[in-house]
Amino acid sequence: xxxxxxxxxxxxxxxxxxxxxxxxxxxxxxxxxxxxxxxxxxxxxxxxxxxxxxxxxxxxxxxxxxxxxxxxxxxxxxxxxxxxxxxxxxxxxxxxxxxxxxxxxxxxxxxxxx
Amino acid sequence: xxxxxxxxxxxxxxxxxxxxxxxxxxxxxxxxxxxxxxxxxxxxxxxxxxxxxxxxxxxxxxxxxxxxxxxxxxxxxxxxxxxxxxxxxxxxxxxxxxxxxxxxxxxxx
Numbered sequence: 476x477x478x479x480x481x482x483x484x485x486x487x488x489x490x491x492x493x494x495x496x497x498x499x500x501x502x503x504x505x506x507x508x509x510x511x512x513x514x515x516x517x518x519x520x521x522x523x524x525x526x527x528x529x530x531x532x533x534x535x536x537x538x539x540x541x542x543x544x545x546x547x548x549x550x551x552x553x554x555x556x557x558x559x560x561x562x563x564x565x566x567x568x569x570x571x572x573x574x575x576x577x578x579x580x581x582x583x584x585x586x587x588x589x
Numbered sequence: 590x591x592x593x594x595x596x597x598x599x600x601x602x603x604x605x606x607x608x609x610x611x612x613x614x615x616x617x618x619x620x621x622x623x624x625x626x627x628x629x630x631x632x633x634x635x636x637x638x639x640x641x642x643x644x645x646x647x648x649x650x651x652x653x654x655x656x657x658x659x660x661x662x663x664x665x666x667x668x669x670x671x672x673x674x675x676x677x678x679x680x681x682x683x684x685x686x687x688x689x690x691x692x693x694x695x696x697x698x
Contacts, residue, residue, distance in 0.1 A: 580632035
């Protein structure tokens with residue numbers, strides 16, 4: 476049982492390049508999330524998808540776009556990468572949205588923007 | 590001021606010791622509370638939910654104090670494998686999920 480799978484695990488980009496981070500979950504969860512984690516800071520929510528067909532902005536959405544492709548997959552796109560987007564990105568899923576639902580995380584994508 | 594604050598540590602304690610740390614939150618409308626554990630360069634994993642009545646899971650005890658707006662985590666008989674960063678998570682609403690920056694715990698032999 477893979478849980479939440481993120482690809483790629485590492486990526487180096489040049490400023491201005493674009494890329495898409497992929498996330499897939501096999502737990503039949505309804506809700507999915509994208510976070511970034513920077514040193515000395517907690518995880519910050521970028522975007523979330525409460526259910527298939529919906530997406531909403533989180534705390535730090537600027538510079539990102541998302542697509543909930545189907546129930547399993549939720550991708551994060553950087554259209555024009557900037558050094559400030561250097562971070563570790565985590566995708567997560569939960570059975571339902573909000574409340575007391577625990578989140579299951581992928582093992583992260585380490586992204587460096589030069 | 591951050592909405593969720595944790596002492597970054599590190600807490601360095603001997604194996605077998607009892608250690609406790611707190612997490613304070615500023616918004617009284619916060620609804621749900623969790624402790625997650627994150628090992629170095631790994632993903633966060635849910636450790637336990639925190640209930641008003643307090644809850645225990647083996648060597649771990651979590652407490653919520655709504656009046657003073659903090660949650661706590663107590664680890665008894667600490668093991669080397671407990672070394673990790675412990676993240677406090679507060680749900681202010683369905684879409685407001687706030688992670689603390691974590692408390693680093695190191696257990697020494």
